[in-house]
Amino acid sequence: MQYDVIVIGSGPGGYVAAIRCAQLGLKTAVIEKYSTFGGTCLNVGCIPSKALLDTSEHYHNAAHNFANHGISLDSLKIDVKKMIDRKNDVIAQNTAGITFLFKKNKIDSFEGIGSFVDKNTIKIEKDGADAQEIKGKNIIIATGSKPTALPFLPIDKKRIITSTEALQLQEIPKSLIVIGGGVIGLELGSVYARLGSKVSVVEYAKSIIPTMDASLGKELQRVLKKQLGFEFFLGHKVTGATTKGKEVTVTAEDAKGNEVSFQGDYCIVAVGRTAYTEGLGLDNIGIKTEDRGNKISVDEHLQTSVEGVYAIGDVIKGAMLAHKAEDEGIFVAERIAGQKPHIDYNAIPGVVYTWPEVAAVGQTEEQLKEAGKKYKTGSFSFKASGRAKASGDTDGFVKVLADAETDEVLGVHMIGPRAADMIAEAVMALEYRASAEDIGRICHAHPTYTEAFKEAALAATDNRAIHA
Numbered sequence: 001m002q003y004d005v006i007v008i009g010s011g012p013g014g015y016v017a018a019i020r021c022a023q024l025g026l027k028t029a030v031i032e033k034y035s036t037f038g039g040t041c042l043n044v045g046c047i048p049s050k051a052l053l054d055t056s057e058h059y060h061n062a063a064h065n066f067a068n069h070g071i072s073l074d075s076l077k078i079d080v081k082k083m084i085d086r087k088n089d090v091i092a093q094n095t096a097g098i099t100f101l102f103k104k105n106k107i108d109s110f111e112g113i114g115s116f117v118d119k120n121t122i123k124i125e126k127d128g129a130d131a132q133e134i135k136g137k138n139i140i141i142a143t144g145s146k147p148t149a150l151p152f153l154p155i156d157k158k159r160i161i162t163s164t165e166a167l168q169l170q171e172i173p174k175s176l177i178v179i180g181g182g183v184i185g186l187e188l189g190s191v192y193a194r195l196g197s198k199v200s201v202v203e204y205a206k207s208i209i210p211t212m213d214a215s216l217g218k219e220l221q222r223v224l225k226k227q228l229g230f231e232f233f234l235g236h237k238v239t240g241a242t243t244k245g246k247e248v249t250v251t252a253e254d255a256k257g258n259e260v261s262f263q264g265d266y267c268i269v270a271v272g273r274t275a276y277t278e279g280l281g282l283d284n285i286g287i288k289t290e291d292r293g294n295k296i297s298v299d300e301h302l303q304t305s306v307e308g309v310y311a312i313g314d315v316i317k318g319a320m321l322a323h324k325a326e327d328e329g330i331f332v333a334e335r336i337a338g339q340k341p342h343i344d345y346n347a348i349p350g351v352v353y354t355w356p357e358v359a360a361v362g363q364t365e366e367q368l369k370e371a372g373k374k375y376k377t378g379s380f381s382f383k384a385s386g387r388a389k390a391s392g393d394t395d396g397f398v399k400v401l402a403d404a405e406t407d408e409v410l411g412v413h414m415i416g417p418r419a420a421d422m423i424a425e426a427v428m429a430l431e432y433r434a435s436a437e438d439i440g441r442i443c444h445a446h447p448t449y450t451e452a453f454k455e456a457a458l459a460a461t462d463n464r465a466i467h468a
C-alpha cells in the first residue's frame with residue numbers, strides 16, 4: 001500500500017483527521033475536489049460568515065450605538081466591495097494555513113474527485129484528465145454536505161440563493177426574504193439587516209432555532225425584532241418562489257391554511273444541509289447508508305459497513321458542526337493508530353453568531369421534561385451584570401439546568417454578549433461532571449460577562465444568586 005490512510009475531503013473533519021494521522025506516524029494523503037482546502041467551513045461557511053458578521057456588527061454599532069457613547073460620525077457608509085474583498089482575504093489566509101500544515105506534516109494532497117474502485121483503491125478524476133489511482137490501508141470519508149434544496153423551489157443562484165451566494169452579494173438588498181429560521185438563516189439575515197436590509201424570516205416551525213432550548217428562540221426573536229426590525233412569519237409552509245426582473249415573490253400557507261406572499265430583492269433558502277456523497281461510488285464497495293440514502297451509516301467506532309473505511313463529519317449522523325467534524329477526525333485517526341479515543345456527544349456546544357450570541361450545551365428543558373428527569377433551574381439576566389451595563393449589552397440571560405438530587409449540571413443555555421466564547425466554561429463543567437455549586441464556588445473575574453454563568457449556577461444551587 002502507498003498510504004496508511006487516504007482522506008477524501010479537506011473540510012474541518014478531513015484536514016484535522018489527516019494532520020492527526022500524520023502526527024501519529026501514519027503515511028497520509030488527502031483528496032480534495034476544489035483547488036483550496038478547508039471545505040465548507042473555511043470557503044463558504046463558518047469563516048466567511050463570521051467575517052461578514054464582524055463587518056456588519058461594526059457598521060451597525062457605528063450607526064446605532066456609538067452615539068450612546070458620545071461618539072458621533074458623519075456620513076457613515078458601507079463599501080460592499082471592500083467588505084467582500086476583506087472576507088475573501090480572510091478565507092485565503094485560512095485556506096493557505098491548511099496548505100502550510102499539510103506540507104509541515106508531510107501529507108500528500110491530490111486535487112480531484114475521489115471515488116472507490118475497491119475498498120483500498122481510490123480513483124482521482126480531474127476535469128476529464130486521465131484518472132489516477134492511489135491505494136491506502138484505511139480510508140476516511142469526509143465529504144461533508146451541501147445546502148438542502150426544496151423540490152418545488154428552484155434556486156437560480158441570482159435572486160433565489162443559498163448561503164454560498166449570500167456570502168458574495170455585490171449590493172445590500174432593500175428587502176431580503178429568509179426561508180428558514182435556523183442558525184444559517186438568522187446569521188446571514190443579521191448581516192444584511194445590520195447593513196440596512198428589511199429582513200423577513202419565513203419558518204415552518206412555531207419558533208426560531210427550534211432545536212435549541214425554547215427560551216433561547218423566544219428571547220432571540222424578541223431582540224432581533226427590536227434591534228434590527230426582523231419580521232417573523234412562523235408556522236408558515238413555503239409553497240414556491242418566482243422571480244420577475246429584480247423581484248422575488250415567495251408564496252406560503254400560513255398556520256390557518258391561507259395563501260400569503262412575500263416580496264423581496266433576494267430570497268435566501270436556508271432550510272438545512274444534506275450530506276454529500278455524489279460521485280464517491282459508495283455502491284462499488286457496498287457502503288451502507290441511512291436516512292433515505294442521505295447519510296453514511298457508521299458504528300460506534302465511526303467505521304462504515306466496510307472494514308477499514310470510516311466516515312466523519314456532516315456526511316454521518318449528528319450535529320452538522322465544524323467542531324463535531326474535527327473531533328470525529330481526531331477520533332478516527334487515533335482509532336486507526338490503535339488508541340482508544342472517546343467523544344462525549346452530550347458535550348458538543350451549539351452556537352448562533354447573532355448579536356446577542358446564543359450558545360448551549362447539554363440537555364434542554366424540553367428534553368429533560370420529556371425524559372421525566374427531575375431538575376432545578378437557575379437563570380441570571382444580563383440586565384443585572386455590571387460588565388453588560390458598561391458595554392450596553394444587557395439583552396439576554398444564562399440558564400443553568402441541574403439534577404434535582406445530585407446538583408450535577410445537565411444543560412447550560414445562554415443568550416448574551418460573547419456567549420459563543422463563554423460556553424466553553426459550561427462545556428468543561430459538563431465534561432468534568434461539575435455540580436452547579438462547583439461553578440458557583442469558582443472565582444470569576446470581575447467585571448466579566450462570565451459572572452452571569454456563576455450567578456445562574458448559584459441560582460440553580462439554592463436560589464443563591466447575589467445580584468438578582
Ligand code: FAD
Pocket residue numbers: 008009010011012013014031032033034038039040041042044045046047049112113114115142143144145163184276278279280312313314315320321322323324325353
Ligand atoms: P465540509 O466542510 O463540507 O468538507 C467536505 C469537503 O469534501 C469539501 O471541501 C468538498 O469539496 C470535498 N469533497 C466532497 N466530495 C468529494 C470527493 N468525492 N472527492 C474529493 N473531495 C470531495 N459550523 C460551525 O461549527 N460553526 C459555524 O459557525 C458554522 N457556520 C456555518 C455557516 C454557513 C454559511 C454554513 C454553510 C455552514 C456553517 N457551519 C458552521 C457548518 C460547517 O461548515 C460544517 O459542519 C463543516 O464544514 C463540516 O465539515 P466536514 O469536514 O464534514 O465537511
